[in-house]
Amino acid sequence: MLQKLYDWVDERVDVNPIWRDIADHEVPEHVNPAYHFSAFVYCFGGLTFFVTVIQILSGMFLTMYYVPDIENAWNSVYYLQMEVAHGQIVRGMHHWGASVVIVMLFLHTLRVFFQGAYKKPRELNWVVGVLLFFVMLGLGFTGYLLPWDNKAYFATQVGLEIAAATPVIGDQIRTLLAGDQSIVGAQTLTRFFAIHVFFLPAVLFVLLGAHFILIRRQGISGPL
């Protein structure tokens, strides 16, 4: 039945080469842990992506209950964690995943750095990777405020002070992030929510696409 359905579509739109292009490619021996166990270091990039997918999915589901409003944000988080079935798990995935993503990303970066895999012709992909790192930090920073508890509030207060320490345009950056010149409040929460849920993920997808296209075009760097 499924095969028939697939064939019907394939006959008309020729999907075979599309997924073959994406999925069907040789994994060189030196990056395959089945041959050399030490090759597990090559998994960190993929693991980063895997956890990122978990973040996207769990985040999507969290917004079914969460409201970015200072009166209700904390209560909605409390409710989804305490009253909703598996709420603790879904929020837990997003909470812990946020840290795991940074850890994996860091390990991936270390591997690329110490193997010298960033060297010509892969310099551009290193740059894209660093941009991805900044986007991840931004996601972490903006997501931290959303539960709107004391820790979130004061961490953001401090983070905004750091942003304000930028030379010349520091105050403007701070206002732009906080949505108000002196208050960390209603507008800060809505802004951070928008940045966390729409703006940064959009940038993330573009950069991830570029990261993957580049690695497919250039191939994985050779063995040490």
Add this chain to the structure above:
Amino acid sequence: MSEPKKVSRRQFLNYTLTGLGGFMAAGMVAPMVRFAIDPVFKPSAAGEFVSVADVEELSNEPQRFEWEIEQVDAWYESKVQKTAWVYRSENDEIVALSPVCTHLGCTVDWAASEEYPNQFFCPCHAGRYTKDGVNVPGTPPTAPLPKYETKVEEGMLYLGEAIAR
């Protein structure tokens, strides 16, 4: 005299279509950008003077005073507590200092560190300020504590905005 360079039909169409496309893109993006950066251009709320303490209460020792202001945060209005360290200086001037550390925004306390009983102390990164609110060199803060505008009327101390120094 050389012939003036002719613009080919293809070039002309390329230029005009690119221009039109750019114009349309700008028309879409401009309102969104102005929308997003609006907070930077909003006039800052004018600070009102609020009665905080009886002048009689003040001494040479910084005292902590708290008062409430009506804060308007866009669509959300609330009462917010403000704090100041107030004392009378040697030349009989009233000094009111903001307790917000200029390092990273924690709350400083007078004489909170046993080692430095005559200084303001920030518990977060051990930042210190002398009694007049000037940051002690070698500690994290890079600027003195902001000073509130002060006003005395009928024996009451009124405080306005905290001015960064």
